[in-house]
Amino acid sequence: MAGLITILIDGITYASWLFIVALGLTLVFGVLKILNIAHGSFYALGAYAAASFVGWAASMKWAPGLSLVAMLLAAVAVAALVAPLTERGLLRFFYGRDEVLLVLVTYAMFLIMEDVTKLVWGANPYYVSEPYSLFGNVDVGKQSYVGYDFALVGLAAVVGSAVWWGLNRTRIGKIVTVVIHSSEIAASMGINVSRVYMGAFAVGIFLAAIGGAFTAPMISVQPGVSVGVIIVSFAVVIIGGLGSIEGAAVGALIVGLARSIAVHTAPVAELFSIYIVMAIVLMFRPEGLFQRIQARKI
Template identity: 50%
Template sequence: MLTVWAILIDGFIYASWLFLVAAGLTVIYGVMRILNMAHGSLYALGAYAAASALGWYYAGGGDQLIMAFVIIAASAIMVGALTGLVIERGLLRLMYGRDEVLMLIVTFAVLLILEDVIKLIWGTTPYSAYQPYAAMGRINIDVLTVSGYDLMVLAVSLVIGVGLWFWLERTKVGKILRSIIHDREVSEAMGVNVRRMFTITFMIGATLGAIAGGITAPIISVVPGLGVEVIVMAFAVVVTGGLGSITGAAVGAVIVGLARATSIHTMPELELFIIYAVMATVLIFRPNGLFGQVIARKI
C-alpha cells in the first residue's frame, strides 16, 4: 500500500510538471498548426532568467519567499513574451501557409539558435536557485514526506489548466480562437484579424513555456541543453493526449506521469522506455492521440 501511495504522489507531481511544459506547446499547435520545437528553448530561457534573478535577489540579502515567487513569475513572463514576439513577428509571420513539416524544421532551427544564444549569455556554468525549494520545507502525508514546493507546482498547474480552459471556452477571445481553429478563411472573411490573434497565441504559448522553466529552476540545476531534453518529453505528452487539445495535454501528462512513477518504484531500469511505450501504445489504437481530432482536408 505504501508503494501505491508513493506512485500516486510522485506520478501526479511529475504529471503537473509535464502539463506545465506541454500546455504552451499544445496551445500554439491548436490555433496555429505549428509544432513549435523552439518551445524547449523558451523553457530553458525561463529557467535561466529565473535562476539569474533569484541569484541576484538572494545575493543582495533578500529572504522573502513571496518576493522570490514574484521574481520567478516576472522574469519568466518578460523573457517568454518578448522572445515569443520576436520569433513570431521576425520569422514565423513570413512563413504562414507553408507546409507543417517545413514549419517544424524552421522552429527546430530556432531551437538550435536559441541554445547557442543561451550559452553566449549565461555561459556553460550550471546555475542553481534552490532557496525557494528549501524554504518551503517538506510536508508529511501519512508515512511519506513530500516537498512543499512540489505541491505548489501541482497547484500552479491546476490553476493554469483551469485558466486556459476558461480562456478558450468562456471568453470572447477564446471563442474567436476556436473559430480560427475551425476555419481560418471564414474567420478572416468575418473580419477577424487572424495574424494579430496568431501573435497573441504565440506569445501566450511562449510565456507558458518560460513560466514552466522558471518554476522548475529552484528544483534542478540549470545547465546548457536543458531545452532539448524537455521538448522530447513535451512532445510525448501532447502526442499521447492529442495535438492541440488542452484536455488531452492534461490527460496525457497524468498517464505518462503515473506510468513513469510506476516504473521508477517497480522497474527503474525501464524509466525512459515506459514513457515512449505508453505513447506508442496509444498511437496504435488512436493515431491522433486520445483527444485529437481528425481535420478534414480541403480540396
C-alpha cells in the same frame, strides 16, 4: 501501500510541470498549426531567467517569499521579449507553407537558442535553491515530501483552469476559436488574425517559460535541459491529441505515472516506459485520446 502512494505522488508531481509546458505546445499547434520544436528552448530560457531573477532578488535583500514573484516576472520577461522576435521576425513569413518546412524552421530556432543560452549564461550549471524550501515539508503517512512539489501541482491546476476558462468563457477565447476553425473566414469577419497568432504564440511561450521558471528550483539549470523536455512534451501532446487542453492534462498524467512506476520498479526503463505507453495509445487511437479524426481537405 506506502510504495503505491509514493509512486502516485511522484507521478502527479512530475505531471504537473509537464502539463504546463505541454499546454503551451498544444496551444501553439492548435492556433498556428505549428509543431514547435523550439518549445523546449523557451522552457530553458524560463529556467535560466528565473535563476538570474532569483539571484538578483536575493542580492537586493528581497524577502524569501518574493522569490516566487521573481520567477513569475522571469517568465513574463521571456514571453515579452522572445515572442515578438520569433513570431513577427521569423514565423509569420512561413504561415501557410508546408508543415515540414515549419518543423525545420523551428528546429533551426532550437539550435540557435541553444547557442544563445550558452553565450548569455555560459556552460556552468545554475541552482535556484531558495524557493524550494519556502513550503516546508508535508508528511503523508510515514513519508515526508517537499511542500514545493505540492505547490507546483496547485500551480498546474490554476494555469490549466485559466487557459480553459480563457478559451471557452471569454470573448477573446471565442475569437481564437474562430481563427482555429478557419483563419480565412475569421479574416473576412474583420478579425485581426495576425494579432491572434501573436497573442497565442506569446501565451505559448509564457507557458513554457513559467514551466521552466518554477521547475528551476527542482533541477540543475544547465545546457541541454531543453532536449529532454521537448521530447517528453511531444509524447504528452501525441498521447492526449494535438490541440486539446484536456488531452494535455490526461497525457501528462499518463506520462508522469508511467515514468514514476518505471523509476520505482525498473529505473533503467524510465525513458522507454514513456515511449511504450505512447506506442500503445497510438495503436488504438492514432489521433490521440482527445482528438477527432478530421476529413482531409483536397
